[in-house]
Amino acid sequence: MDTTRIHALTCLLGLVCSVWTGDDFSAPTPNIIIMLMDDMGWGDLGVFGQPSKETPNLDRMAAEGMLFPNFYTANPLCSPSRASLLTGRLPVRNGFYTTNAHARNAYTPQEVVGGIPQEEILLPEMLKKKGYISKIVGKWHLGHRPGHLPLENGFDEWFGAPNCHFGPYNGITTPNIPVYNNSEMVGRYYEDFQIDRKTGESNLTQLYLQEGLGFIFTQALAHRPFFLYWAPDATHAPVYASKNFLGKSQRGRYGDAVMELDYSVGQILDWLNLLGIAKNTFVFFTSDNGAALMSGIMGGSNGPFLCGKETTFEGGMREPAIAWWPGHIPAGTVSRQLGSVMDLFTTSIALAGLVAPDDRVLDGLDLRPVLFNNSVIDRPIFYYRGNEMMAVRVGPYKAHYWTWSNSWEEFNKGINFCPGEEVAGITTHTQEEHTLQPLIFHLGRDPGEKYPIR
């Protein structure tokens, strides 16, 4: 669907909705929207210093909400990060780690038969107890085989794919990644859902936007509390954008994708306002891991932070993050809180009036005091790579117990997680142990991790 049609739809529905009062849509518990980007870096937002300033809608979201400059993922790779967000638990607890190689990040490619363990409780399973209806739009990445799919793990609806849009594959030894509408496979990337590898054109973000807007509209009409997990993947390589956005940014295709995602975020927020449910909807925007610097200019930006995706340096795990809830979260605030994607689980169930499960360890915090009063809760941040805790942040201090970028073998093939950034003894290509005498940085004075203080 092109943007003209979206505008037309928006206007039409606006007319319909304006007949009702906003209060008609209010619910006892807030709707929850988590917008999770794919490989988008901290430095990709205007409000976080991207020189191209491609994100007027996200910048506005920050101006109307709370910005988190110190927000982290739980693992610098997609699958474990997403598992942690939905379970509120570290990958070493929810099963998304490997023991078959030291500090190797786990994820679920097509070849892997495993996925999110059945005994894990996912956010939509919790929210169901309070009558929420939940939908995932976009990338799942917690397992593609029966038992591991979204509708078997608490989601009521799904439009998207179990994996990244890698490909195109030849369909003989490796099939293209399937696309699902709920439990039905409706096609495959490259075959039925086009991504032009040459031009970078694809209308997938528009599809995902429509799926999100439609779901919100239906639930608002039905006065039903909802959870929308909006997880588009346009900024994951191979990056794509629809025709209207291609060539529009100063950054090439990656920036075009950012502009389309930013536009979509703006459309969703406008939609909430139009439907009169903005004051009853908690929205959180973040990303699954740092920008994929190994992709060169086809990857995003981690701003002033060191290295990127796959690493436990700040560039690998510090994420762009904005909370938005007009009338509840004070506008234009900056939080000093060290936050984590795992907090989204704990905070969401608290907002829904639920009690956290007491039969397991949760690593997420309830951020309500932060969101409503700009309090700061003391808590550490753990930087895991696979099954190894590589580093810990406490206050402004970060201690590295292990340092590693990638192996010499990979590096010598041209795969570089830290291009143009070499900090001697830090961005090592062998796994260096510092458990007896950790390398310590002050991240306030030295966000780029260049000057160890011991």
Place this chain on the structure above:
Amino acid sequence: MDTTRIHALTCLLGLVCSVWTGDDFSAPTPNIIIMLMDDMGWGDLGVFGQPSKETPNLDRMAAEGMLFPNFYTANPLCSPSRASLLTGRLPVRNGFYTTNAHARNAYTPQEVVGGIPQEEILLPEMLKKKGYISKIVGKWHLGHRPGHLPLENGFDEWFGAPNCHFGPYNGITTPNIPVYNNSEMVGRYYEDFQIDRKTGESNLTQLYLQEGLGFIFTQALAHRPFFLYWAPDATHAPVYASKNFLGKSQRGRYGDAVMELDYSVGQILDWLNLLGIAKNTFVFFTSDNGAALMSGIMGGSNGPFLCGKETTFEGGMREPAIAWWPGHIPAGTVSRQLGSVMDLFTTSIALAGLVAPDDRVLDGLDLRPVLFNNSVIDRPIFYYRGNEMMAVRVGPYKAHYWTWSNSWEEFNKGINFCPGEEVAGITTHTQEEHTLQPLIFHLGRDPGEKYPIR
């Protein structure tokens, strides 16, 4: 003067001024305030992505004005940069270059007897023709000997020093840097104007703020158009802040200095509003060169850009820049213009209704179409180091004709202009010539200058 006293003074004068109407202070030509920071980097402002978010007043200035993410100095060192700002001409035209070593930046330490040549026309000399009164507050740096001082070059008033606050010196072989009130030396740094090298405490920024506020007040009362060149140097090493700001930032002393400067900018803008002259005052904020990365965590941040002060990489020459003029410059806009400190000369004389001198080449642009209509004027940016044009930017493309960070001799002593940033073949320690086949980068896609496209 402590901040309580400033607040008290502000309130008192607010009462006095509120008796008059704002229109009483309007003048046929706008007042001009250029705020020039010392060694502050692009990435030091919240609005440009500093994670510590220490600049709420500058961020507000951007929200009320126009942000320039592509604004440049004319040389990555203080003296030539300042000479270019005040003359609208490249250092190779205004005399601030050397021929005694290839690509060596010129500046005026105490040992140098030269300074700004008499035949150069400085901005205050031009503005005088339209009845402006001009004051420089802070660092001059265009020569400390008779003939080269501010009052001999068009300024009517001066409070500050001819050089940086280096020292303390022993007073036998090298005297401490003098501080002037107009043509009178009123003392010396460290002797009469304290800077505690150990604690970082100094009230100099507060003095400079008071001098600025007082000058504005006097001219507003007299209904006289004014030019204030406000050039504090707290972010130049050794960085300092007053007691109320020390320890307040997350970044240590450097961040404390930024917070005090940001506070001061806020006070000046509030002052203009209070006096009712905001709508008749053009304010521009920028810095003289990139952050001094050789100072490590005592230096600032160049955000995603490569290297820093003294170099012709983006980190050395791209500057934070904000234009503010309520009612004239549209609020909350981002300009795509490639701007230069030299444009401040040309734009200021145009705003004052003056015609540019026609007996010499001017390198500055008249930015009025940019400021008022957000137009983009096609123009190149030249990156000089001393007398050598090292690089040129045209649109998004930057061609390096010479690459050099610093010499092996300096580097081996531990002086590093690009700490943690080594781009093979780019951040060279020998002067590498590429005039026959320049190294070209696309700064939109690759602002960090990591991936030459040829």
